[in-house]
Each structure stands twice: as structure tokens, then as C-alpha cells.
Amino acid sequence: MANINTLDPGASPLDYYGFELRRCREAAGLTQRQLGDIVNYTGSLVGQVETARKVPTPEFSERVDAALGTGxxxxxxxxxxLRSQLPAWFREVAELEARATKICTFQMGMIHGLLQTPTYARATLGTIDETGIEDRTAARLVRQRIFQKSTPPSFWGVFSEAALYQEIGRGxxxxxxxAHLLSYERDPRINIQILPFSAGEHAGLTGxxxxxxFASDPTIVYTEGYGSAHPTANPETVADCSLRYDHLQAAALSIRDSADLIRGVMEDRYGEQLA
Known part of the structure; x- marks a missing residue:
């Protein structure tokens, strides 16, 4: 367990956050309990974050910034x-997402992490192991902040129709x-197409x-295995996957027709679901 008097801000991003939180709180002349009362959290939780025993959330951070005037x-x-809480093998991928100017993805059976809702993300991450599920969910969702940048990347996603029918989570x-996918219907930077079952055999059957x-770096292709990431800039692989993606887009429904299909599945298959 970390000791507040010996906390090393260089040990990890979590330690650095705790060190800065304590420094700002003390500069404001507040106890942990007083700060907790102001931001509607317990003083105990503030202490746990300060000692790197608890991972902070974006909401907690925003409230404390406002309370302490930290800019x-x-x-x-x-x-x-939160990025440091991602599996070690995935951190490089998160960096690629953060630097990319354009992201094109094909997904066989589930919604891409950059477009997942909290409950969907929690369900997929907790399938085998629910240990630290809230922290792992927050780490996945914080990746979506790339769309809030002053110059966000454009996102083009082709999802198999199977991803709409694979029922994830409860209620x-x-x-x-x-409904979250449909919220992007008029966003020119986030484009969603559905590859219908009627397309038959297609260029993405291998996965x-x-x-x-990127603005100046070579294009990178990313594929994923169980507990492993496989990014590559190999020109032949990039050319092959780029061609496959072009064919997948051509076989997929238009953006408008895709939205209509999503809307239809949402009402016909999940219309009676309760939160």
C-alpha cells in the first residue's frame, strides 16, 4: 500500500495524479473530508485516490478541478x-487511436470499443473476469475522448449485421x-455502415x-488475438487490408440504409427491453 508521505510521483501516472491531487488540495487549505463534501464524494475516496489505491474517474477529476480551480x-x-490501466498489450493501440487522422475498421461480431456505451463495454469486459471491472470499463471509455479533440479523427466503421443481433448484456x-450508434447518424466524422447477411461471402471473412x-506516418493495420495486439506497417499487409476494406465498404449498405437497418433491429428485436 502506498504511503502518502513517500508517494513517488514518478512511479506511475496513477501515483503522479495522487501526488498532484494532494498538492492542489493542500494548497487550497482543505482536508480530504472537506474536499469530498464539496465534490460529493467521501473523504475516504479522496484519500484512496491520493495514495494511488483508487483509480479516479473523469467525473471525479472534473469536479475536483472545478472545486480547486486547477485549470x-x-x-x-x-x-x-486510465490509459495506463489498459492491458499492456493494448496500450500501443490506444496511442495509435490518439494520433490517427482517420480510422477505418471492420468488425465481425461486436461494436468497436470507440463507439461502445458504458453498459455494453462493461458486459464485454466482464465476460470471464469481473475483477476491477469499473476501472477497466473507464479505461476503455476514455479512449472515446479522441472525438472531443479540436481536430478529431474521422471514423469509418463497417460492422457485420451479426453485431446487431449478438445480444450483449442484460435489460x-x-x-x-x-440507439447510441444512431446518435451519430448526422455526424460527418463518424460513419457507420452495416454489412448485411445478404452480402454472402465477403472480403472480411478472415476476421x-x-x-x-496518419498525417505523415505510414498507415498501420491492427488485428487482435486473445490477449495480444498485432499492429503492422508492412506495405503488403496494408495494401491487402486496404483493398479488403474498399470491397467491404462497397458490399455494405449505405450510411442511410444502415441507419434504417439499425433502427429496425432496435425496434423489432430489442423494442421490449427495459433498462
């Missing part, structure tokens, strides 16, 4: 903290998730993949 310091740091999880395009 958004903790809200900026929390992204680093209204799937209805909420499909899901993602293409990352």
Missing part, C-alpha cells in the same frame, strides 16, 4: 491514468447501444481489422 489539470491527467443494453491513417 483542468486533473482532467488532463486522468486520461493518462436494455443492446437497445441503448443501437476483424482496423486501419490507422
Amino acid at each position: 483542468g489539470l486533473l482532467s488532463r491527467l486522468v486520461e493518462l491514468v 436494455g443494453t443492446m437497445r441503448e447501444q443501437l 476483424s481489422f482496423t486501419l490507422f491513417n
Whole structure:
């Protein structure tokens, strides 16, 4: 267990966050309990964050920034903290997402993490192991902040129709998730197409993949295995996956027709679901 008097801010992003939180709180002349009362959290939780025993959330960070007048310091740091909570093998992928100017992905059986709702993400992450599920869910969701940047990447997603029917979570999880996809219907930067079952054999039968395009660096292809990431800039692989993606887009429904299909599945299959 970390000791507040010996906490090393260079040990990890979580330790650095705790060190800065304590420094700002003390500069404001507040106890942990007083700060907790102001931001509607317990003083115990404030202490746990300060000693790197608890991972802070974006909401906690925003409230504390407002209470202490830190100019958004903790809200900026929390992204680093949550990114550090990602599996080691996935951190490079999160960096690619953060740097990319364009992201093109094909997904066989589920919604891409950048478009997942909290309940959908929690359900997928907790399938085998629910240990630390809230922290792992927050770490996945913070990746979506790339769409809030002043110059966000464009996102093009082709999802198999199977992803709409693979029922994830309980209650209204799937209805909420499909409604979330529809919320991007008029967003020119986030484009969703559905590859219908009627397309038959297609160029993505070998599996899901993602293409990352950058302003000046080579395009990178990312594929994923169980507990492993496989990014590559190999020109032949990039060319092959780029061609496959072009064919998948051509076989997929238009953006408008895709939205109509999502809407239909949401009502016909999940219309009676309750949250």
C-alpha cells in the first residue's frame, strides 16, 4: 500500500495524479473530508485516490478541478491514468487511436470499443473476469475522448449485421447501444455502415481489422488475438487490408440504409427491453 508521505510521483501516472491531487488540495487549505463534501464524494475516496489505491474517474477529476480551480489539470491527467490501466498489450493501440487522422475498421461480431456505451463495454469486459471491472470499463471509455479533440479523427466503421443481433448484456443494453450508434447518424466524422447477411461471402471473412491513417506516418493495420495486439506497417499487409476494406465498404449498405437497418433491429428485436 502506498504511503502518502513517500508517494513517488514518478512511479506511475496513477501515483503522479495522487501526488498532484494532494498538492492542489493542500494548497487550497482543505482536508480530504472537506474536499469530498464539496465534490460529493467521501473523504475516504479522496484519500484512496491520493495514495494511488483508487483509480479516479473523469467525473471525479472534473469536479475536483472545478472545486480547486486547477485549470483542468486533473482532467488532463486522468486520461493518462486510465490509459495506463489498459492491458499492456493494448496500450500501443490506444496511442495509435490518439494520433490517427482517420480510422477505418471492420468488425465481425461486436461494436468497436470507440463507439461502445458504458453498459455494453462493461458486459464485454466482464465476460470471464469481473475483477476491477469499473476501472477497466473507464479505461476503455476514455479512449472515446479522441472525438472531443479540436481536430478529431474521422471514423469509418463497417460492422457485420451479426453485431446487431449478438445480444450483449442484460435489460436494455443492446437497445441503448443501437440507439447510441444512431446518435451519430448526422455526424460527418463518424460513419457507420452495416454489412448485411445478404452480402454472402465477403472480403472480411478472415476476421476483424482496423486501419490507422496518419498525417505523415505510414498507415498501420491492427488485428487482435486473445490477449495480444498485432499492429503492422508492412506495405503488403496494408495494401491487402486496404483493398479488403474498399470491397467491404462497397458490399455494405449505405450510411442511410444502415441507419434504417439499425433502427429496425432496435425496434423489432430489442423494442421490449427495459433498462
